[in-house]
Amino acid sequence: MEKLTITTPSDVLSFIGHTVGFWPQESLVCITLDENSIGATLRIDLPRQPGQELPYARTVAHYLTSDTSATSILFAVYTSATAGPGEARPYAGTIAALTGVLAEQGITIRDGLFVGDDTFSPYDGEPGTSLALPVSSAQTSAINAEFIYRGSFVEPTDRITLPSTSQEATKAAAVEHHMETIRTWSTDTALQQGRKLWADMLDSTVFPSDDSCHALVANLQFPAIRDRLIADIPGVDEPMQQILFAQTQAAPKWSRIEWAQQLLLRAYTRTTAEHAAPVLTAIGYINWWEGKGSKAHQFLQLALDTDPAYRLARLSDQMIGSGIVAGWNMNKDTAYKTLPFDVP
Incomplete structure (x- = not known):
């Protein structure tokens, strides 16, 4: 795939959003950089309490140094907080602490960049100067057009909205029917x-039937089968534990993982709260693999909403939270990564 080049601040905002x-x-x-190539992207909530600048900076640096090839970073502060002429930028202490901690590494x-509600500007620029550009310019950047062409889009927030379900009694009965069949098989046969x-x-390249979705949900109710099916998603032939913790030597097949998420969301609409926790937990795992920790946390919380005692969701959420x-x-x-990029 041909690499694309980020050349303007608007391109940077578009890249971040997508x-x-x-x-x-x-x-x-x-955004971590190795020479002119983009590496990992990290989004983290800004600190809510004063006096936490150094611990916060160390946490951010811990994530960023996971990219062992990183030599520099780009950053953007998104906030509704403002500063008048002659005043320090909001979160200046946080950025100063991060600069020092990263320098040690x-x-x-x-x-x-400093990104406000309506405009953005260089973080080290004077607030209120002519350097400010409208945030809407990110929508007309060349990078944004390329992402949209590839089928990507930017949600207004990170809040998850699950598709609605109906006919709960019928769906629950269909899943239970498949579970009864699975129980009649030996462990090896059921797994196979x-x-x-x-x-x-x-x-496949098409969505499965409702009956196949019910069967998938039924299989996910059995922990031994569930773990194996989650490990089968990335298409990597390595030990299951290494796959689940994303520690394989081979790269995962990301297009297959994206398709698995679509299949699981479809299966979710074919089930009920009674059987939804394993499905939502599997989707949470996929988001964690992709580096989307906040979304992974939300899916795991939704799993726990349906079943507060669901152990895999609780342990996985604790792992991400740590x-x-x-x-x-x-x-x-x-x-x-969605697309390969360079920066000038």
Whole structure:
């Protein structure tokens, strides 16, 4: 695939929006760079309490240094907070602390943007000067047009809206029917049949029937089968534990992972709250693999809303909350990326 070049600040904002999938609010976004090639993108909420600048900076640096090839970063501060002429930019202490912490790791800050509600400007520029550009210019950038051409779009926020479901009694009965059948099989047979069903879905180019969706949801109710089916998503032939924690030598097949998420969302609409937790947890895993920690957290919380005792969702959410990054995102050759980019 031909590489694209980010040349303007508007291109940077477009890239951020499409990469994280939504327009950030009260956020710090950092993009790692190796020479002129873009690496990982991190979005994290801005600190809410004063006096936390250094611990916050160390947390951000911990994530950024997971990209071992990074030599510099670009950053953007998204906030509704303002500063008058002669006043320091909002979160200046945070950026100063981050600059120092990254310098200790041999990483420099190449440039920064201050993104307000209506305009954006260089972070180190004087507030209110003519350097400010309208935020809407991101919608007319060349990079934005390329992303849209490739089928990408930017949500206004990161809040997840799940598709609605209906006919709950019928769907629950259909899933239970498949679960009864699975219980009659030996462990090996049940696992083999579940993997074949899932492989056929992943290898297909069309959405499965409602009955196949019910069967998939039924298989996901059994932990041993569920874990194996999640591990089958990336299309990597390595030990299951290494796949689940995104620590494989081979790069995952990201297009297959994206298709799996669409299949799981379709299966979700064919089930009920009674059986939804494993489906939502699997989608949470996919978002974690892709480096979308905030969305992964939301899907896992939705899983726990349907079943507060669902152990895999709770353990996975604790793992993400502790700052553990999916192993694939620590290597630019295996990390999830929408398009290859360079910066001048």
